[in-house]
Amino acid sequence: VVTAGDPTTTTEWRLTDPTAVLAFYxxxxxxxxRYVSCLTGGDQARTEDLVQEVFVNLVSAVRGGRVETVTAxxxxxxxxxxxxxxxxxxxxxxxxxxxxxxxxxSPPPGQxxxxxxxxxxxxxxxxxxTDRAALMLRYFDDxxxxxxxxxIGRSDEATESxxxxxxxxxxxxxxxxxx
Amino acid sequence: MTNDMKRALDSIAYDPSPEFxxxxxxxxxxxxxxxALPQSSEAETxxxxxxxxxxxxxxxxxxxxxxxxAWQTVLIGIAAAAVIVTAVAIVxxxxxxxxxxxHTGPTTDPARTLTTATATTSTxxxxxxxxxxxxxxxxxxxxxxxxxxxxxxxxxxxxxVVADAWERLPDAPLPGNSSPLVVAMGDEILVAGGLGPxxxxxxxxxxxxxxxxxxxxxxVVGDASAVWTGSNVLVxxxxxxxxxxxxxxxxxxxxxxxxxxxxxxxxxxxTGIELLIVGGAEPNxxxxxxxxxxxxxxxxxxxxxxxxxxxxxxxxxxLTGPSLWTGTEWIxxxxxxxxxxxxxxxMAAFNPTTNRWRTxxxxxxxxxxxxxxxxxxxxxxxxxxxxxxxxxxxxxxxxAAIPVSDHTGVGLAWLLDGRAVFTDGTEHQTFQYRRxxxxxxxxxxxxxQFGINTVVQTKSGQLTAVSGNRVIxxxxxxxxxVGVPFCTAAQLQVPTDIGTSGFIPLVNAxxxxxxxxxxxxxxxxxxxxxxxxxxxxxxxxxxxxxFGGFVPAGGATRVxxxxxxxxxxxxxxxxxxxxxxxxxxxxxxxxxWGGEPITVKMTLLSECPDLAAIMAEPKx
Numbered sequence: 001v002v003t004a005g006d007p008t009t010t011t012e013w014r015l016t017d018p019t020a021v022l023a024f025y026x027x028x029x030x031x032x033x034r035y036v037s038c039l040t041g042g043d044q045a046r047t048e049d050l051v052q053e054v055f056v057n058l059v060s061a062v063r064g065g066r067v068e069t070v071t072a073x074x075x076x077x078x079x080x081x082x083x084x085x086x087x088x089x090x091x092x093x094x095x096x097x098x099x100x101x102x103x104x105x106s107p108p109p110g111q112x113x114x115x116x117x118x119x120x121x122x123x124x125x126x127x128x129x130t131d132r133a134a135l136m137l138r139y140f141d142d143x144x145x146x147x148x149x150x151x152i153g154r155s156d157e158a159t160e161s162x163x164x165x166x167x168x169x170x171x172x173x174x175x176x177x178x179x
Numbered sequence: 180m181t182n183d184m185k186r187a188l189d190s191i192a193y194d195p196s197p198e199f200x201x202x203x204x205x206x207x208x209x210x211x212x213x214x215a216l217p218q219s220s221e222a223e224t225x226x227x228x229x230x231x232x233x234x235x236x237x238x239x240x241x242x243x244x245x246x247x248x249a250w251q252t253v254l255i256g257i258a259a260a261a262v263i264v265t266a267v268a269i270v271x272x273x274x275x276x277x278x279x280x281x282h283t284g285p286t287t288d289p290a291r292t293l294t295t296a297t298a299t300t301s302t303x304x305x306x307x308x309x310x311x312x313x314x315x316x317x318x319x320x321x322x323x324x325x326x327x328x329x330x331x332x333x334x335x336x337x338x339x340v341v342a343d344a345w346e347r348l349p350d351a352p353l354p355g356n357s358s359p360l361v362v363a364m365g366d367e368i369l370v371a372g373g374l375g376p377x378x379x380x381x382x383x384x385x386x387x388x389x390x391x392x393x394x395x396x397x398x399v400v401g402d403a404s405a406v407w408t409g410s411n412v413l414v415x416x417x418x419x420x421x422x423x424x425x426x427x428x429x430x431x432x433x434x435x436x437x438x439x440x441x442x443x444x445x446x447x448x449x450t451g452i453e454l455l456i457v458g459g460a461e462p463n464x465x466x467x468x469x470x471x472x473x474x475x476x477x478x479x480x481x482x483x484x485x486x487x488x489x490x491x492x493x494x495x496x497x498l499t500g501p502s503l504w505t506g507t508e509w510i511x512x513x514x515x516x517x518x519x520x521x522x523x524x525x526m527a528a529f530n531p532t533t534n535r536w537r538t539x540x541x542x543x544x545x546x547x548x549x550x551x552x553x554x555x556x557x558x559x560x561x562x563x564x565x566x567x568x569x570x571x572x573x574x575x576x577x578x579a580a581i582p583v584s585d586h587t588g589v590g591l592a593w594l595l596d597g598r599a600v601f602t603d604g605t606e607h608q609t610f611q612y613r614r615x616x617x618x619x620x621x622x623x624x625x626x627x628q629f630g631i632n633t634v635v636q637t638k639s640g641q642l643t644a645v646s647g648n649r650v651i652x653x654x655x656x657x658x659x660x661v662g663v664p665f666c667t668a669a670q671l672q673v674p675t676d677i678g679t680s681g682f683i684p685l686v687n688a689x690x691x692x693x694x695x696x697x698x699x700x701x702x703x704x705x706x707x708x709x710x711x712x713x714x715x716x717x718x719x720x721x722x723x724x725x726f727g728g729f730v731p732a733g734g735a736t737r738v739x740x741x742x743x744x745x746x747x748x749x750x751x752x753x754x755x756x757x758x759x760x761x762x763x764x765x766x767x768x769x770x771x772w773g774g775e776p777i778t779v780k781m782t783l784l785s786e787c788p789d790l791a792a793i794m795a796e797p798k799x
Binding site: 021022026033034035042047056063135136 | 191193194195203204206212450451
């Protein structure tokens with residue numbers, strides 16, 4: 001596992017000409033795509049749209065003189081901001097009913113790795129955009145709960161509750177599949 | 180815990196398709212060099228940009244340096260409850276995307292490749308007025324890269340396709356081995372290896388031309404030994420070696436070796452995470468030319484490079500037929516050409532989540548040959564020479580009868596949008612059934628010069644057949660005006676000076692005038708808003724049809740111009756005749772030698788009549 005010092009994310013790129021921008025794009029397009037695919041729950045169309053927007057924004061920023069030296073972190077942050085921006089705009093539309101099963105949760109018995117991946121993927125896809133974003137920001141981007149709360153526009157308490165619900169959802173999915 | 184969760188989340192990420200990466204690179208290159216600023220909103224862009232001066236150290240686990248790590252099973256403990264999610268950290272994730280016939284989940288739309296949609300061609304399209312100007316569909320404009328960029332050879336909607344025809348493509352730059360490996364890589368096609376003796380040469384076809392690629396690291400043959408994951412081809416070689424081929428880099432990489440190799444005849448599917456392999460055969464060294472059936476099943480997870488033994492299928496030892504990943508289950512068929520298992524009718528399904536097999540009901544009809552299993556609107560279907568069968572609630576039902584043909588059986592089958600395409604048992608004859616408002620229409624696609632036993636479907640839906648190094652592709656013939664209500668009608672007063680009778684034409688889909696019993700008015704011409712577009716003969720009068728009516732001289736009859744397929748045969752009146760793109764607003768008839776032409780003004784119908792019903796009306 002790559003640590004925070006991973007040169008792929010901290011290496012600075014000087015984007016002084018189109019060739020450098022394209023090289024930067026080719027170096028990081030796949031990672032950004034993978035990151036965004038987790039945010040969108042594997043929605044291919046949304047993922048492609050968001051990734052496209054990230055890099056178009058990059059070109060805009062470079063041409064506008066606002067960005068000259070960047071790291072891959074710039075891309076991840078932009079992707080996250082764009083997703084959250086979209087999320088805030090569509091919050092009413094994206095609200096979903098979540099299945100809850102208070103009191104039924106228990107750790108899954110040891111299952112085959114492949115089966116677990118299939119279940120986890122399906123469980124993530126079934127989360128609401130907000131819940132999935134909160135999980136990603138908290139556990140993938142390592143943001144503290146406070147920053148997650150600010151990012152998704154909720155209070156700290158509501159965010160804690162939301163995270164717990166999302167985690168419980170994943171756990172329930174595994175449990176139900178096992179039965 | 181956080182790291183465990185990261186690994187779990189990363190394990191379910193998807194890789195982009197090579198097409199998307201290339202398309203976006205093209206767009207960025209264009210925007211970097213364009214005069215105008217990029218399209219995105221400048222104000223919004225600024226608001227969304229991160230502050231590059233205060234960026235925290237980002238901790239995303241980049242894929243590039245993970246590719247050599249081993250996967251680990253992770254239990255994620257959260258909150259008061261202990262462990263929540265067991266997942267596996269990813270090393271080299273393989274994006275879920277379906278090879279033809281595979282549906283893996285909610286983000287994959289089976290309709291994009293395999294669903295036979297309800298026919299949108301309609302002869303009952305309403306028009307609110309009898310306006311003589313009928314707008315054609317405006318060409319769509321694309322302001323950004325579509326989610327699935329259309330290829331240059333994208334398949335048009337069925338509603339516009341009036342026929343299909345095979346076209347010969349350039350031969351592959353290969354020796355022409357029999358039974359080569361053929362697999363679609365998005366909109367490219369990989370051909371490699373083959374028999375006689377075992378080979379490993381390969382080439383890739385991008386829809387226009389071929390390029391040689393490096394030899395595969397192990398011998399490969401056809402059958403179902405390869406799958407497209409969306410970013411790589413996963414190939415199982417004849418010696419059990421598993422390798423990936425990455426088309427963007429034209430590079431092979433060996434990633435594993437099967438514990439129980441199968442020389443030939445195995446069936447594989449890709450679940451989005453795991454490669455599942457069942458069946459096959461190994462040469463029997465004690466029986467010259469004989470084979471021993473391998474009936475076991477194994478699974479390979481590329482990201483962990485781990486093999487697992489799958490429980491023994493509840494199916495008899497017999498040859499393996501077609502298999503299919505439904506999105507939740509792996510369906511396999513077993514059979515052969517002899518005895519009770521004839522026709523690959525014995526079936527079972529494996530669920531990788533529960534790690535269990537279940538027995539499916541035997542296929543109730545003898546398909547004679549191993550017809551392909553297909554996903555159609557999230558339902559498993561199978562075609563035979565008598566119809567389409569659907570598997571619903573673990574029961575096979577004959578869903579739609581297909582007109583009985585004289586074919587020796589249905590060999591392989593594929594679905595286009597609204598059309599099912601087949602080979603017969605000889606692999607030389609090809610035909611299709613088109614779904615239309617009247618049910619299924621049979622269309623003969625012709626006898627091929629060579630038998631085809633391998634056909635692949637590209638991402639855009641095109642069918643390409645390979646035999647050795649010879650390649651043909653099914654080319655749709657498009658009429659852009661299909662669906663536009665061009666139906667018009669009028670009353671025609673037949674002159675009295677033409678003798679004792681006259682024959683009245685009808686006009687079919689492509690504005691071909693079809694006359695009764697081989698006779699017709701001497702001359703018919705059609706008028707549209709663009710003027711007199713043609714006159715008969717020769718180009719738009721079609722005399723071999725059995726249409727129209729016999730009317731006495733001096734009588735009156737109805738003239739109807741119907742935009743529809745040539746009823747009765749299911750074939751369009753195409754030939755080399757032109758297709759009109761405007762409604763015919765007038766028809767000019769000339770009866771007998773020297774007769775005065777009669778011009779009849781046509782009225783645009785609000786609803787196109789059923790040509791077959793008109794044909795069935797009593798003749799006057």
